[in-house]
Amino acid sequence: MLEQVIDQYWKTVVDTIQEGVMIVNKNGRIVFVNGSFEKITGYSRQEAQGKSCHLLQCDTCEKARCLTGENWCDLFKVGCIDMKRCTLTHKNKGRVQVLKNASLLKDALGNVVGAVETLTDISDIVEKDHQIEAFRRQLQQENGFHNLLGTSRAMHQVFELIRNAARSDAPVLIQGESGTGKELVAQCIHDIGPRLEQPFVKVNCAALNESILESELFGHVKGAFTGAVKDRKGRFEAAKDGDLFLDEIGDLPFYCQVKLLRVLEENIIERVGDNTPTPVNTRIITATNRSLKEDVRTGKFREDLFYRINVIPIQIPPLRERAEDIPVLVDSFLLRNRLKTQSAIQGVSNRAMQSLMAYPWPGNVRELKSAFEYAFVTCHGTVIRREHLPLQVFLSGTSSPTTDNQLPHKDETQKQQLLRALDQSGGNQSMAARMLGVSRVTVWNRMKKYDIDLNRKERVGEAK
Structure with a gap:
């Protein structure tokens, strides 16, 4: 019955698509494959049809034979497979990297009659990823420091400051023109520091509306303002014992500067609409392309906050x-x-x-x-x-x-x-x-x- 349905409705259409298609019966026997399946696996229709799908030796297949002895694959228990990366055995070329999707096939009465799998060959993508990773490692070893590139004396000084900052829990202020890589420096400090296994949370102070910035940073309680329908954690609590990166700190509103200063001095936060202090153990990394000293002079930035975030200053030189x-x-x-x-x-x-x-x-x-x-x-x-x-x-x-x-x-x-x-x-x-x-x-x-x-x-x- 299943073979007749395939011949009548599927064969011509399915044979034209680029993904490999394989249909099996309840016993895991292959009853249909398309042309792309032949190219991806190296097995012709004659070689594959009638054989067990174990022929492909997929490294993610789970055996789960039921009590009746019919169902061979775990797919018949879970019902579907969605975008699962795995490797198959090609007839002549060894292992092939593919992306698999699968689903059960049922008749009009809802009885399972088989399953269909689609296979997308991602070998070229995987190889490209490997090449990029190898190149990245080579660049890091010869011409840079982690994801930062440069052989100049100025950049080597930056690399040394990053090492020192990573070993400390003190606040870091990264300054430099737009496009110099301030976020990469912040990420590097986190990646080589003792907080690596903890979250690295980013906040762009210039990108968030002033009305929601305080809530984004510190969280809020239900009913604190219109639209606050439930309690919500802020970025400080999300960072937990990790690092919080505040980009464009010079654009932080003045009233938020006061609350940030309290966090730095007392290591506690208060959600919007609540007066219960919550302790935090988050290290703060900030960045700006503005002159904070000038903003302090003109009254746009709090002087006491500037000195609290500027414990470890890192100045990234412009490319020129x-x-x-x-x-x-x-x-x-x-x-x-x-x-x-x-x-x-x-x-x-x-x-x-x-x-x-x-x-x-x-x-x-x-x-x-x-x-x-x-x-x-x-x-x-x-x-x-x-x-x-x-x-x-x-x-x-x-x-x-x-x-x-x-x-x-x-x-x-x-x-x-x-x-x-x-x-x-x-x-x-x-x-x-x-x-x-x-x-x-x-x-x-x-x-x-x-x-x-x-x-x-x-x-x-x-x-x-």
Whole structure:
């Protein structure tokens, strides 16, 4: 009966979709598969139909044979499977990562007659995730600190402050222009500190309406105001023994500043509409792109609160003050966008890199990231050139064109280009990297690849 229903209503339609489809009877025997199932598993219809679904050796299947001996799979007990990630055994290629959905099939009387499963191949996505994770670990080891990138002296000072802040329970104030990565710094402090297993709660003080900000931070009791139909915990209680990140602290209303000061001094909060103190053990991390000292001077920010949150100050330098970090960030955004878009883009031209180095980046790292997203849309070749960059970045490099002797010759090998750049830069690897339009790490890797030792008197003409 089930086979007849399939032949009459399902086969043609189901055979056209990209997801693999498998239908089994109550005994777990496969009675139908579509074409996509054949591609995902490597088993043809003839090989799969009539066999037990155990053929696929799914690592999440649960055996749950009932007393009558009919039902083989736990699906017949739970009724459905929703977006479950698992691995199957491909006939020829080993394990395959898939996303599984499944549901029971019933006849008109409600009797279970079988089950249907859909399989979505996510192997490419998983592999991409692995590549990104490996790249992230490599960047952290060579060019940065956790999720923060930079090899400049200024960033190494920031990294050291982060280490010190993470070991302390004192309030931290992170200051820097928009786009410098203040939230990443706050997250890093939490991730390497003793409160890692506790919550990390974020609040953007500028994004919340003043009328609900106090309730968001401290919670409220039923009837405290119109719409307060039940008691509600605030962000402080949600953070528990973890870290509470207050972004854009300079936009905190004056009346909330008073309550925040009390939390810092007494480690207690009071919900809106209640006068019962609740103890909290939350460490506060704040951030702002404003000058709080100036706000204190003009009366917009409480002086006593400023000194309470500014126990461990961390100042993140703008990108224009650490231009030597641009090649490292370029490498990161280049690979991330290439993996994300499956683009054929392999690098950045010398003149494009010159424009990137010359531009002052008022939007800092966030703007650089956006510039690369733009370039990946406009570039249809394998190399990002100046004309592929946003107009303001493109124009920044026009006043200092690259001279012919700085550009690598087309007939030179990669080793010869590297030797020429090292020779012209006097052995300075960072300068050589900028001349070649790559990162300092790439220069170092190529030196290792071609066994180039700066202490040896190796010249361009010696490269084979």
